[in-house]
Amino acid sequence: MSHxxxxxxxxxxxxxxxxxxLGSRLDENQLAAxxxxxxxxxxxxxxxxxxxxxxxxxxxxxxxxxxxxxxxxLAMFETMAEIEAxxxxxxxxxxxAEDAAALRAALEGCRAALTTExxxxxxxxxxxxxxxxxxxxxxxxxxxxxxxxxxxxxxxRRLQLRVRQRLPQSLAEHERIVAAIVAGDxxxxxxxxxxxxxxxxxxxxxxxxxxxxxxxx
Amino acid sequence: MSHxxxxxxxxxxxxxxxxxxLGSRLDENQLAAxxxxxxxxxxxxxxxxxxxxxxxxxxxxxxxxxxxxxxxxLAMFETMAEIEAxxxxxxxxxxxAEDAAALRAALEGCRAALTTExxxxxxxxxxxxxxxxxxxxxxxxxxxxxxxxxxxxxxxRRLQLRVRQRLPQSLAEHERIVAAIVAGDxxxxxxxxxxxxxxxxxxxxxxxxxxxxxxxx
DNA sequence: CGGCGCTTCGTTGTATGCATGGAAAACCGG
DNA sequence: CCGGTTTTCCATGCATACAACGAAGCGCCG
Numbered sequence: 116m117s118h119x120x121x122x123x124x125x126x127x128x129x130x131x132x133x134x135x136x137l138g139s140r141l142d143e144n145q146l147a148a149x150x151x152x153x154x155x156x157x158x159x160x161x162x163x164x165x166x167x168x169x170x171x172x173x174x175x176x177x178x179x180x181x182x183x184x185x186x187x188x189l190a191m192f193e194t195m196a197e198i199e200a201x202x203x204x205x206x207x208x209x210x211x212a213e214d215a216a217a218l219r220a221a222l223e224g225c226r227a228a229l230t231t232e233x234x235x236x237x238x239x240x241x242x243x244x245x246x247x248x249x250x251x252x253x254x255x256x257x258x259x260x261x262x263x264x265x266x267x268x269x270x271x272r273r274l275q276l277r278v279r280q281r282l283p284q285s286l287a288e289h290e291r292i293v294a295a296i297v298a299g300d301x302x303x304x305x306x307x308x309x310x311x312x313x314x315x316x317x318x319x320x321x322x323x324x325x326x327x328x329x330x331x332x
Numbered sequence: 333m334s335h336x337x338x339x340x341x342x343x344x345x346x347x348x349x350x351x352x353x354l355g356s357r358l359d360e361n362q363l364a365a366x367x368x369x370x371x372x373x374x375x376x377x378x379x380x381x382x383x384x385x386x387x388x389x390x391x392x393x394x395x396x397x398x399x400x401x402x403x404x405x406l407a408m409f410e411t412m413a414e415i416e417a418x419x420x421x422x423x424x425x426x427x428x429a430e431d432a433a434a435l436r437a438a439l440e441g442c443r444a445a446l447t448t449e450x451x452x453x454x455x456x457x458x459x460x461x462x463x464x465x466x467x468x469x470x471x472x473x474x475x476x477x478x479x480x481x482x483x484x485x486x487x488x489r490r491l492q493l494r495v496r497q498r499l500p501q502s503l504a505e506h507e508r509i510v511a512a513i514v515a516g517d518x519x520x521x522x523x524x525x526x527x528x529x530x531x532x533x534x535x536x537x538x539x540x541x542x543x544x545x546x547x548x549x
Numbered sequence: 550c551g552g553c554g555c556t557t558c559g560t561t562g563t564a565t566g567c568a569t570g571g572a573a574a575a576c577c578g579g
Numbered sequence: 580c581c582g583g584t585t586t587t588c589c590a591t592g593c594a595t596a597c598a599a600c601g602a603a604g605c606g607c608c609g
Contacts, residue, residue: 194477
């Protein structure tokens with residue numbers, strides 16, 4: 116793989132993991148020095164990330180880590196809800212034994228993480244669970260879209276999962292989701308996933324409401 | 333706007349319009365000569381298009397116009413159906429007078445184009461109609477996603493709309509869609525849009541079935 | 550003393566040069 | 580004559596050089 120591709124993944128990971136703060140500037144020279152390459156692959160990586168929306172570039176004014184306006188964030192969560200609902204509907208229609216087993220395993224993983232009271236662990240298992248749902252849709256393109264958006268929302272979800280008592284509620288919702296998919300209930304699965312994500316979005320709004328507006332606003 | 337951004341749009345337009353054949357090679361030097369710039373902005377444009385999926389790049393082997401495998405194309409149409417369904421559902425829930433008027437106007441545009449038997453005109457009006465539905469979702473992010481995917485599928489839809497008797501059927505479906513949205517029938521709107529797009533996908537499969545496999549296959 | 554324009558500096562955007570890796574053609578052995 | 584190997588060539592990927600635009604600091608004028 117080329118340097119540019121590696122850098123793209125690396126920078127994306129740092130943004131998703133929250134190591135690069137939202138709104139912070141991404142100086143080409145600085146990054147080039149840090150990674151020991153010239154500006155060219157850095158530029159290419161940043162341009163690619165700009166297409167995905169993770170970073171924002173203004174002409175002649177460089178790139179920053181995207182910090183979307185709250186109303187756009189809410190729109191993103193709503194879109195995530197609809198996409199996950201679509202995954203759930205298709206999964207319920209097409210479920211094969213292999214995916215059913217994967218779903219149950221992912222659910223067990225979440226349950227285990229919950230009992231240890233380890234938020235980070237639950238966060239990881241939650242990611243796995245949703246990934247399994249995406250794959251169970253048996254639509255590679257849709258799954259890819261879902262995963263991409265999921266990653267893009269990761270920095271915000273991270274904040275949001277810390278809300279008190281959210282974890283047990285999340286697990287209960289996961290259980291309903293799996294039940295509906297396994298039962299072949301398309302509408303039920305879609306609805307369960309939609310509300311699951313929407314709640315996350317709502318919770319998120321609670322959070323931002325208490326924070327000061329991001330730099331741009 | 334920078335050269336790279338202009339070129340990105342220009343090349344994207346040519347692909348969407350079908351001027352650049354699917355699977356054809358995009359030589360950096362050639363494009364640079366053609367547009368009178370150096371390779372650098374061409375490279376940046378191609379890299380960005382690669383992220384959107386319109387072109388495909390293999391390391392050290394350059395870029396080609398994407399020619400997805402049939403099964404992936406089907407997945408893309410299915411995803412389009414789900415996204416449009418989501419737009420319809422939200423539009424039905426949130427419809428404001430302004431959007432209702434726009435929907436009716438777009439419907440009339442389609443009807444007018446149909447009576448003239450002008451396929452190209454209907455194609456254009458069809459694009460407008462779907463765009464209006466996206467906007468009526470009142471979710472800027474979802475609308476953006478929908479539009480992006482719509483454009484990406486444009487080369488294939490172009491083939492598919494030529495199928496005999498598809499146009500009157502398409503119009504009838506548009507009418508059902510508008511009726512459901514205006515009536516505030518979320519499920520009905522979603523279902524109408526889903527089947528509308530799925531049919532396009534199915535029709536498309538009929539077409540590819542008769543064609544030889546693309547180069548890669 | 551404050552506002553406005555100019556200059557300077559720094560950063561981005563583009564061009565060009567060079568190294569690397571793959572593909573095709575030429576060459577050699579069987 | 581055919582298959583495998585080698586060699587050569589060329590496009591890509593990265594580095595470096597240059598140009599152009601924006602931002603900030605400074606001085607001048609009102």
